[in-house]
């Protein structure tokens with residue numbers, strides 16, 4: 001009997017990020033024997049990438065487990081592999097729900113080199129957080145009054161500040177704080193401007209309880225442990241996939257050679273000319289890559305409505321710039337240092353002269369903790385087109401510009417970072433950005449449609465030839481590691497239940 005056991009089904013997973021690895025892990029546990037992963041680069045992990053700065057660990061990609069609590073599969077795996085500090089695993093910290101508030105110990109510096117008082121800025125932070133929360137509520141309740149999160153927050157922030165802080169001399173600086181927080185939110189969302197993020201769909205993203213935590217030994221340790229559970233040689237590295245020929249239209253030779261098993265519905269063609277046959281392909285490549293390469297990636301091409309969703313969904317850039325210092329210039333207990341441009345009280349348009357002003361998009365630095373592990377390292381956050389431009393500059397120029405920025409904001413002309421490391425996700429040819437957001441005009445339907453396997457339901461062709469996983473295909477956890485992992489498991493489950501249909505309900509007395 002042909003192909004009624006998953007054991008002999010040939011499954012090719014494209015992409016060795018956490019979603020691809022998760023899919024392979026689950027299939028193999030359920031008895032699938034012919035599973036392979038094809039990866040473009042020479043490494044596994046994708047957007048989980050641990051790097052080094054002077055012998056210390058820094059995360060070039062994912063940094064936190066967002067919402068480390070029992071519902072989070074990344075947290076459960078990390079506990080199982082014993083990769084976390086005890087504090088992170090305490091019941092107490094698992095139930096913390098910070099609701100997106102910035103850390104307690106913030107420092108605020110202004111473009112005229114002044115340190116600003118927490119009491120002056122706290123009201124602005126509070127208003128901003130309330131508006132962010134309100135933005136999320138439109139998804140569950142009413143029609144949104146405008147189309148983007150940016151427009152809504154700016155309108156409300158101005159209205160409230162004009163009303164509440166009318167004659168207050170702190171009004172301008174608080175409005176500048178809104179600008180800084182909007183830039184930070186661009187990084188969180190992975191977009192150029194919050195004006196591009198859909199207000200009605202913003203609340204689709206769900207946060208889990210738990211105080212975000214990091215991997216003391218690096219996020220890639222998780223990948224190493226997962227890979228160790230897979231058969232050796234399951235991954236074919238350095239093999240970028242060029243085209244997935246489905247519905248059997250590629251070459252008839254391939255069909256003949258596999259005639260024993262019935263017709264082989266999919267042929268995967270790599271850039272180097274190699275081809276691989278499969279019954280099922282699980283595509284986990286980033287949305288950024290799909291946007292750029294959809295025209296050549298599938299043959300026959302993607303159905304129109306799927307293509308439109310790929311085009312409509314957002315995929316922006318968020319980068320980090322790590323700086324190491326001999327001595328800290330910040331307070332010992334500072335966790336984050338915000339930068340406020342005093343002239344940005346009226347929400348200026350995005351930077352006009354990229355060459356001279358890209359650095360204005362850098363919203364804040366987080367301080368790497370604990371000191372015993374990292375020494376004195378800051379991580380600067382920069383999103384959007386300015387971030388993409390930064391990637392093209394030589395490292396010395398980035399170093400020079402960031403040094404000038406710090407000297408200006410601290411008023412200390414001697415500050416000199418020792419070393420610098422940055423991420424360059426936009427120019428990574430197999431990622432093309434950082435992560436997914438719901439762009440203006442998008443809805444959950446776009447993610448559903450992106451996820452729908454090929455051929456579409458109703459077709460008479462062999463089912464489940466091309467399946468779609470990866471961060472972008474999770475409706476409430478897109479842009480995260482746990483979202484990515486869950487989508488890999490989801491597509492593995494789709495195949496598992498295809499080959500092992502759930503038994504018909506058995507009545508009690510049998």
Ligand SMILES: Cc1cc2nc3c(=O)[nH]c(=O)nc-3n(C[C@H](O)[C@H](O)[C@H](O)COP(=O)(O)OP(=O)(O)OC[C@H]3O[C@@H](n4cnc5c(N)ncnc54)[C@H](O)[C@@H]3O)c2cc1C
Pocket residue numbers: 014015016017018019020038039040041044045046047048060061062063064065066239240241242284285286289318319320423425430431433434435469470471472478479480481482484
């Ligand atoms: C700067 C940054 C910070 C982040 N911080 C966090 C965080 O703190 N917490 C969090 O939860 N998430 C974070 N994320 C998001 C998280 O890293 C991703 O959502 C997750 O790792 C995506 O996994 P994936 O398997 O979907 O995709 P990926 O990890 O991108 O894997 C896809 C794989 O496909 C490969 N590929 C692409 N094209 C081809 C091709 N043509 N042929 C073969 N292979 C191909 C790629 O090389 C890659 O290995 C961050 C991301 C970035 C960029």
Ligand SMILES: *[C@@H]1O[C@H](CO)[C@@H](O)[C@H](O)[C@H]1NC(C)=O
Pocket residue numbers: 086087088090092093211
């Ligand atoms: C919770 O986390 C914080 C910050 O990491 C830590 O200081 C604290 O000790 C943790 N709480 C418990 C009960 O472990």
Ligand SMILES: *[C@@H]1O[C@H](CO)[C@@H](O)[C@H](O)[C@H]1NC(C)=O
Pocket residue numbers: 305308309443445446449
């Ligand atoms: C999703 O796909 C269906 C067809 O399967 C289509 O009718 C619908 O308009 C699509 N939705 C979006 C948002 O593209």
